[in-house]
Amino acid sequence: MLLGNAVETAANPPGPAGTISVSNETIAPSENTTVSVETTAANVSGYEVTVTFDPQKLQVTDVAGVDMADPVVSLDNDAGELVLTQAQATAVDSAELARVDFDTTAMTKGESATIDxxxxxxxIYDTNGSAYISEVEPGEVDVLQAELGDVNADGEITAGDAVIVQRFIAGLPTDTPDSQVATLADLNEDGAVTSAxxxxxLQVVADNDEGDSDDQQSSVDRETPRSVDGQTAVVA
Structure with a gap:
């Protein structure tokens, strides 16, 4: 009977108990970001995870535990490698193991970086200290083409962007993806999209319009009509 079970197991090996993955994040230019290291496995009491990244684009600045305690880490920012590990007596299911803060200011508009x-x-380990069979999935950091406030990414900040944000806050649909609105609308960078x-x-719009008005007035001042020997001339 034992031989039969062994043959059956060899012919039909167990599938993965879950995945180990890094979240995808979309950011505005010059922003930093935080990614999550997660697993879909159940009954998890320990883990050891190694992630790699492009050190020319990303630099780790902090690591913190979420559903488990802060991990013990080994970090080599020059080589682009981070090792995280933690263990505990009790188990967690589908856990967010840790969050990793990255300095992404070296990335430019439209650029992407993969975290493998x-x-x-x-x-990933269960409560018996046995390793699960796991799959892995990379994460990606994408930098949008537009600046904060330019919610529809058309190259300028207008009252139209404010309309999109108002509808987003009210839960109404727009032609702009919600993920893009959530990223580019947070002009005061407090971590939430609100009426503020x-x-x-709108203050940026008003300030820009005031600047345009001043430029037009300066142009008028430079072309003031003056009377010269009874003739009207425009003096620039």
Missing amino acids: VVGSASE DVTAI
Whole structure:
């Protein structure tokens, strides 16, 4: 009977108990970001995860635990490698293991960076200390083309952007993806999209319009009509 079970197991090996993954994040230019290291496995009491990244684009600035205690880490920002590990007596299911803060200011508009999970160096453990069979999924950081406040990414900040934000806050649909609105609308950078951001966007619009008005007035002043020997001339 034992031999039969062994043959059956060899012919039908168990599937993965879950995945180890890094979240995808979309950010505005010159912003930093935080990614989550997660697992979909159940009954997790320990883990060891290695992630790699492009050190020319990303630099780790902090690591914190979420559903488990702060991990013990080994970090090499020059090589673009981070190792995280933690263990506890009790189990968690579908856990957010840790959050990793990245300095992304070296990235430019429209640029992307991948954060890979190294499968051969990453394991999830159950309450017996046994490693699960796990799959791995990379994460990605994408920098939008537009600046904060330019919610529809058309190259300028207008009252139209404020309209989009108002509808987003009210839960109404727009032609702009919600993820883009959530990223570009937070003009005061307090971590939430609120009416304060609408006011901030409109203030930028008003300030820009005032600047345009001043430029037009200066142009008029430079072309003031004057009388010269009874003739009217425009003096620039």
